[in-house]
Amino acid sequence: MAPQPVKEHNNEQQGAAPQHVLSIPLEDQPTERGPYSHERWIIGKVLRMAGSPPVAFELWNGERVLPDEHTESQFTIRLTDHKALYQLTANPNLAFGDLYSAGRLHVDGDLPDLLTTLYRSVHQARKAWPRWLEALWRNHAPRPTGLDDAKENIHHHYDLGNEFYQLWLDTEEQQYTCAYFETPDLTLEQAQLAKLEHVCRKLNLQPGQTVVEAGCGWGGLARYMASRYGVKVKAYNISREQVSYARQEAQRRGLDHLVEYVEDDYRNITGQYDAFVSIGMLEHVGAENYPVLANVIKRSLKPHGLALLHSIGRNRPTLTNAWIEKRIFPGAYPPGISEFISICEQGDFSVLDVENLRLHYARTLEHWMQRFETHADDVTRLYDEHFTRAWRMYLAGSIAAFRASSLQLFQVVFTHEDNNQIPQTRRHLYASPAAPEAP
């Protein structure tokens, strides 16, 4: 299955030019003729606009183009046809992933390394871009994330099938969020459990307390909190497949008296709790809904409760990469740190603790990608080659984005501003290793 069809994003409403979501035909014929001289010039110009990274383009006749004669290439990008060249020039953010997925763009060399190099190079180079190029190559605003849209957005990604995710996520709690490598030698399983433990410690959980979780994935955190901390958890998620798995798993482990999974939107959370937690949902909330989210947390958190949001973020507000938003995560928008903090301001909260785990996410993704590659044939059997290549691009691009610092991972702890029963220090987070011993 190719990336599933998503309702087309109405760009006019979002103020971006329609050409930024041009669909790339999945297939095109290899070009028989040799490249024209203006084609060589164009692709060389693209490389120079990207900051002249150590990258060569190999055209369909085997001819190589470098940014300039002094550059020694460490990577080669091969194009199978001349249309790919034009598509890449017109809209590289979208076309790179689409052409790669379609097998019309190939990479010689390590894909995450190439993308890290490209991200860094473009990040520097774009400061000198003329306005027309900035306009041509810009990403577009993410699609809406209202109640109905959100369901569709989440279904697109998280309902791909539990079997698929089980191929490459950790086998402990199937965590599809950043792990916590408190020491670099941890296994993925240990690091994911360490993440859950780190979060519980930040929330200062005590037996008998109540917790509400917004966006619970396959329910691992809720089960961890219930079994290790003896708290009652109500966990919300709009992904049907995930909720169904989460319920079965809680029942299987005899935790269903402590954990309740609710198939509903975070906006419909009711009740008051000692802790509010959300791991990896904020990316899908959309900046236009932050005031609503702030209000939900404000009304759901008891006077002395602690809240924790864990989310991919940015050093400053930045549009989501067009290909990721279009093909992988419809509606996704990782907030700039100032937008993240604005949620706390809007809810009359006091920020207690911010931790940036950026490089932990690069490492998590490296683990995922390694396992994904081990099972690449299985993935292709489940879906098809196009899907496998798209997910390879997504995982590699995410590794690169965290390495090159275009993405961050923030954990933010906050509370009602007038709560004076707050932890005095963070020493309790480090009293003992958060990860369990290796089995």
Place this chain on the structure above:
Amino acid sequence: MAPQPVKEHNNEQQGAAPQHVLSIPLEDQPTERGPYSHERWIIGKVLRMAGSPPVAFELWNGERVLPDEHTESQFTIRLTDHKALYQLTANPNLAFGDLYSAGRLHVDGDLPDLLTTLYRSVHQARKAWPRWLEALWRNHAPRPTGLDDAKENIHHHYDLGNEFYQLWLDTEEQQYTCAYFETPDLTLEQAQLAKLEHVCRKLNLQPGQTVVEAGCGWGGLARYMASRYGVKVKAYNISREQVSYARQEAQRRGLDHLVEYVEDDYRNITGQYDAFVSIGMLEHVGAENYPVLANVIKRSLKPHGLALLHSIGRNRPTLTNAWIEKRIFPGAYPPGISEFISICEQGDFSVLDVENLRLHYARTLEHWMQRFETHADDVTRLYDEHFTRAWRMYLAGSIAAFRASSLQLFQVVFTHEDNNQIPQTRRHLYASPAAPEAP
């Protein structure tokens, strides 16, 4: 000496109405006549607008006014004359401190407790204030903090005389910033050294590195870093008295080969360093200068360097209390957390760690106030009774502001966005107690 004369703040330039900086005459005669009925009504109304706290006003003839007949008072505020009543009604933010300092307003009951009660009450009540009252009782924008203004502002407070500050600050490193009470039983001396150690650990200092400090007070942090971590420190400060003390102290301790104190503005910092640190200066920088500060840090920090800003802040942007800005800290503006973070965005930095030490500052101030009261007679001998009362009000008001959460204390660690040589976890901050053993 009464609070020193400061150049009058030109409100028209700042867009605030002149009546908000009305000067309160330092002396007025006790009123002989009894209060008029409208005066009783007015002061009762003031109490109700302040959220009907458990506070009584005792007027000049001994008559008591409560917000309403149901309120039982825990505190009594006594006014000696009818003009005080009008001044308080017209501009309570400014007049409360001025009248108290002038001995025309007295408080029965614990002053920090009264002010905490008032802050909490007003914070809730003001959400329902009509616009005219919000306008009447608003604080004004702080005065400018350009190069020359900054000198005057800093001179006003920090050049009051080292002898004065020695009466009530810690005897170890004369720290006039928030201490770190990693355990509640620490002495002020231990907690101040723990703060210095906590900051050094956050900066991950290694022997032989170089550090630049912006706003170094009496130079304690610079000496601590040099003596405990073997780093070279260049420390900037525009307070002549403080720099002079700092230099003598470094010489006395044989640290002058490692520490250089520069009597100059942070904007004139030159060179590149492994760490940039600033403890308690950001409050005086002024929001209009944050882009400049961001740029100074950006150009002064080596590619793998870490920066730390430690400052009083707010949960959201809020104007400085008129009395504090006018009488105590001219030009002061503690940033909202979003404004604080904006410095990192403006400098292309990546935020690594934010810690809120709010209640540590309340405790620090309690220690200071206790010592201040022990030496109140000495302070009055150095200056006069008006000064002593003004500082009592300032210390008590600061305790109340941190307890009531209208002030926060943020430590923010950040680095160039492309620096991948960052600490993986914060465990090293907690590997051993930051405070030294009690002597």
